Amino acid sequence: MTKNFYSLPQAIYELEGVRPILLNANNSILHKKLSQSMLDMEKIIVSHSIVYVISGTVKIVTQDYQETIVSEKEMLFMPKNSYIISDYVQKGSPMEVYLFFFDHTISTRFFSLYPQQHSQVKIEPLKLKTTNNILHYINSLASMQYKYINDQSMLEIKLLEFLALVQEQNSTFIQVLKNSEIQDSSLDIKTYMSKYYDKELSIEEWASLVGKSLSTFNRHFKKHYNISPKQWLLQENMQLAFTMLKNGKNTSECAQEFGYSNVSNFIKAYKSIHDNTPKQHQLQTSD
Known part of the structure; x- marks a missing residue:
C-alpha cells in the first residue's frame, strides 16, 4: 500500500503539532505548527480545503504535475477529490498554517447565501487573495477557546463567515467550488x-x-x-x-x-x- 499517504482531514486530526479549534467529522478549523519539514506526503482530500500560511512554505503538486507554492500570508483553495503531493517546508522559524475543511453540506449552505449563475471553470487548486478582513479573522482564531470543539453549529457559522470573507475578493472561488460539487454529483x-x-x-x-x-x-x-x-x-x-x-x-x-x-x-x-x-x-x- 502507499507509503506516507494521508486522507484529509481525518488523518491530520491526530498528528503532532495540530490543534483543533473546531472539529466535527470532515468539517474543521485547525492550527498546524511543525518544528521540522514534512516532504513528499501523498494526500487525497475528502473535504474541500483552504490553507493559510503564517510562516514557512507549502508546495503542492497535483496529479497532472501542476505545482503551486504558497508562501507567508498566502492562501490556497484545494477542491475535494484532489490527489496531491505536498511539502511543508520550514524556513528558520517553525512552519505554521491554518487549515479549513468543509464538506458538501457546508458548500450547499454557502451557495444558498451567495446564489450566482453557474459558469464553467477548470477545477484545480486556486490561489486566493488575502484581505485585511481575512487577516483579522485569522488573527482572532489564535485566542479562540470554545467550550466544545465539536460544536457543529458554531463550526458551521465560523466556516461560512470565513468563506464569505474569501468570496469578497475572490469571485472565481465560488465557481470552482460549484464546478467541483457538480462534478462529484456525476x-x-x-x-x-x-x-x-x-x-x-x-x-x-x-x-x-x-x-x-x-x-x-x-x-x-x-x-x-x-x-x-x-x-x-x-x-x-x-x-x-x-x-x-x-x-x-x-x-x-x-x-x-x-x-x-x-x-x-x-x-x-x-x-x-x-x-x-x-x-x-x-x-x-x-x-
Missing part, C-alpha cells in the same frame, strides 16, 4: 474507487468524496453494482494480495501491507474471496 463511483482503492480509505471517506451520506452511498453502490462497497473493496484488495503473493511476498508481509495486525484475519479474508489460503495458492502457482 462521478462514476466504481471507476473512481478503482483508481484509488489501494489508499486505505474508509467507507465513510469514500461517501464524502462523492458528496453522499454513508447510507445513501451504500444504497447507491449496491443498487448499481449488486455488491456492497465494503465487499467490493475487499475483493479488489485480495486480488492485489494474490498478485503480491505471486510476486514473492509472504503471507505476513501481505497482512501487514493491508493493515491486518492479525495474520489469521488476513488469511480468513483472503480465503473468503479466493476459496484457498495464501499458502495453498502459492503451492498451486509453484507447481
